[in-house]
Amino acid sequence: MKTIPTLILSAALAAMAGSALAQAWPAKPVRLVVSQPPGGTMDIVSRQIADQLGKVLGQPVVVDNRPGANGIIATQQVARAPADGYLLMMGTGATHTINPYIYPKVGYDPVKDFTPVANLVSAPNVIAVHSRVPVTGLQALIDAAKTKPGALNYASPGVGGTGQLTMELLKASAGIDITHIPYPGIAASVQDTIAGRTEMVALPPTALLAHFQSGALRPLAVTSPQRTALLPDVPTVAESGFQGFEGVAWFGILGPAELPPEVVNTLQQGLRQVMNMPALRERLASQGLDIIYSEGAAFASYMQKDADRWKEVIRLSGAKVE
Known part of the structure; x- marks a missing residue:
């Protein structure tokens, strides 16, 4: 039978081991699931960010293209993955704020099944x-x-x-x-x-x-809140008389639910560094993308607002995919 001091020591050692494990992340390559095929905007952006993030983290971040069912297949895979930080996804408005309202069943909860890490960029129309x-x-x-x-x-x-x-x-x-x-x-x-x-x-x-x-x-x-650098003379819809109008595609990193806080913090530190790289920022701007970096709770709030917007639009339009 273990004495109280022995139990305390065992608990302390376990905590230290868990902390060391979290601090060691990543100890192997990280997979970033992308729900579109190679060659599209989402794939190109994901590869540019993954390449730089891998250099910052000291382990490769490998893009894994899993197209199909408008992103549902890839999103289900990440929702069911172990929460160890080695399988992440480039989430989008389609996967998290549109599909749950336009499909009768997606097989995941866009809020409960994911950890929002950081929102990265948006693409206006x-x-x-x-x-x-x-x-x-x-x-x-x-x-x-x-x-x-x-x-x-x-x-x-x-x-x-x-x-x-x-x-x-x-x-x-x-x-x-x-x-x-x-x-x-x-x-x-x-x-x-x-x-x-x-x-x-x-x-x-x-x-x-x-x-x-x-x-x-x-x-x-x-359709973005601000004008795009590619068309600086073209006004926004908001400027044209519809204050608050926004209709953009966004790309952000999410992981399975209950990602360890240490993993999330390491990812966020790395992503902050990557998204502040001048060369990357220039490349993204040349592709018509706006950097809209936000983390954790702020990212979750952005997704909720986006979901509320599209849910109402889908209801009014009657848009459905069977």
Whole structure:
């Protein structure tokens, strides 16, 4: 039978061992699950950040692409992983603030099953029209839509993406009736808008810059709270009369629920250092991304606000994926 001093000593040693284990993290490579295939914006951003984070942490951070079901497969994997810090994910609005409301079942709780580590960047959309649409500003577009309810169409890369939901948010905010035409991806939605088969689209600026330069499309407004450096002369939707309007895609690091605080702190320290690197910041800006760094509770609050916004837009629009 152990004496009280022996029990106290055992507990102290166990605590010291646990502390040493946490301080040693990471002792092996860390996997960062990305819910989109290689080559897209999310994948490129994840690799840029993972490369620098690995150098700061002293262990490789390896991007693991797990596309499928609009991010649900990857998100389920991380939700069920051990909370040891060796499997993380690049979460997005799709995985955590849209999918739970647009799919009948996602197989995870976006709040209870995850530890929010840090929000990193956001990507605005640009509301753009075909050059033959005789408007040069967002208010003029809204006036035209009110004149002929239901006559104007907008393209999107599919149901439930920020391209669609941003336009549905505009519909609700402005009290207009425009018709959604979904396409299987960005390329198809842009192609038909350039061809004039739809009047407008809302997509990231990098997807549309060449068409602005050619004159095929005309930018009207940016959906982020601030203007984008890629289109400094294009006002935000908020500047155009809709205060507080925001419709962006965001990328942030999350882990399984109950990540040890020491692991979270180490990750946050590393990410702060990475996101302050001038070269990385310049690369991200050149890709039309805004750094919106926040940690822990502030990140959780941001996600809740984003979820509340999209939940209401989804309810009003009736958007659903079966």
